[in-house]
Amino acid sequence: MKILSIESSCDETAAAVVENGRKILSSVVASQVEEHKLYGGVVPEIASRRHCEAINGVVTKALDDASLGLRELDAIAVTYAPGLIGALLVGVNFAKGLSMAAGLPLVPVHHLRSHIASNYIAHPDLEPPFLCLVVSGGHSHIVEVKDYTEMMVIGKTRDDAAGEAFDKAARTMGMPYPGGIHLDKVAEQGDPLSFTLPRPKVDGAPYDFSFSGLKTAVINLIHNAAQKGETLPVADLSASFRKAVVDSLTEKFISAADDLGYKKLVLAGGVSANSLLRRTIREECGKNGRLCYYPPLELCGDNGAMVGAQGYYEFLAGNIASMDLNARATMTIE
Numbered sequence: 468m469k470i471l472s473i474e475s476s477c478d479e480t481a482a483a484v485v486e487n488g489r490k491i492l493s494s495v496v497a498s499q500v501e502e503h504k505l506y507g508g509v510v511p512e513i514a515s516r517r518h519c520e521a522i523n524g525v526v527t528k529a530l531d532d533a534s535l536g537l538r539e540l541d542a543i544a545v546t547y548a549p550g551l552i553g554a555l556l557v558g559v560n561f562a563k564g565l566s567m568a569a570g571l572p573l574v575p576v577h578h579l580r581s582h583i584a585s586n587y588i589a590h591p592d593l594e595p596p597f598l599c600l601v602v603s604g605g606h607s608h609i610v611e612v613k614d615y616t617e618m619m620v621i622g623k624t625r626d627d628a629a630g631e632a633f634d635k636a637a638r639t640m641g642m643p644y645p646g647g648i649h650l651d652k653v654a655e656q657g658d659p660l661s662f663t664l665p666r667p668k669v670d671g672a673p674y675d676f677s678f679s680g681l682k683t684a685v686i687n688l689i690h691n692a693a694q695k696g697e698t699l700p701v702a703d704l705s706a707s708f709r710k711a712v713v714d715s716l717t718e719k720f721i722s723a724a725d726d727l728g729y730k731k732l733v734l735a736g737g738v739s740a741n742s743l744l745r746r747t748i749r750e751e752c753g754k755n756g757r758l759c760y761y762p763p764l765e766l767c768g769d770n771g772a773m774v775g776a777q778g779y780y781e782f783l784a785g786n787i788a789s790m791d792l793n794a795r796a797t798m799t800i801e
């Protein structure tokens with residue numbers, strides 16, 4: 468079964484053709500990051516406009532690269548939630564138009580479910596049930612993936628998402644948007660023990676995260692030093708911050724896996740590209756005979772292929788949208 472998939476939830480306009488949820492026939496991503504960089508973050512109005520301009524060319528290229536016409540497809544999948552509402556609407560309306568014109572079923576896909584599904588493309592042997600740490604710019608969840616379309620959130624952030632914390636700390640250190648990837652690189656050269664930073668716990672919720680205190684601690688360190696005319700060693704501060712975030716994610720993820728008896732652990736979302744997080748989870752899994760999965764770097768960020776992967780399983784589960792499908796800025800993964 469061949470699915471054309473469309474993603475426009477944030478600042479990437481993406482489309483792909485995916486076969487049977489596991490094989491990429493084509494994948495095209497048009498990033499707007501260079502433009503948003505000028506403003507230090509995503510400007511929603513600009514994102515919507517750029518999606519409008521890019522989407523036709525991106526979808527056409529995805530079909531051309533797969534050497535397929537609309538008539539050779541079996542369905543169209545589209546990200547409809549959560550994300551920037553104006554951005555999502557571009558993909559949803561484009562997909563609706565194509566679905567109506569070509570007489571193809573329209574499959575609605577939840578953005579975080581699709582991040583999880585990027586692992587199905589990379590790991591042909593991976594099947595639910597497993598425990599997944601979904602960490603992106605907008606979300607940090609520990610999710611029990613009981614089946615391809617049956618999930619339960621057992622832990623989440625009470626404030627900032629991990630990616631958001633990375634980006635804000637990086638921005639305060641003068642790195643360009645999106646700062647997570649820059650901070651990760653700089654941290655490789657630093658000493659993670661040079662600054663003592665908090666590892667917040669959430670009372671009564673052992674699997675929940677909180678990153679705003681940690682983020683504020685770093686920002687205060689930088690501002691206090693600036694007021695005294697001093698500059699802090701950026702590599703050491705980056706390494707200490709990265710370690711604090713990764714320690715917090717790892718401790719809660721591993722203890723949830725132990726408590727609930729999961730032996731298969733999966734990472735997903737933009738922050739799953741973090742090199743320390745990948746190393747640490749792999750090492751933790753190695754200690755106890757757990758299996759560890761994460762996507763290759765090119766599938767960690769937003770892309771169309773992951774939408775096609777999840778779209779396949781949504782289709783099999785009978786999740787077909789009608790023409791009144793609407794975009795939603797927020798929606799639980801469950």
Ligand code: KG4
Nearest residue numbers: 603604605630647651737738740741768769
């Ligand atoms: O999943 P994603 O591409 O978009 C959302 O759905 O939010 O995630 C983007 C987030 C950004 O906050 C970005 O800084 C972060 O993922 N990110 C990283 C790394 N690469 C991307 N954070 C830490 N380390 C990285 N290597």
Ligand code: ZN
Nearest residue numbers: 603737768769
């Ligand atoms: Zn994403």
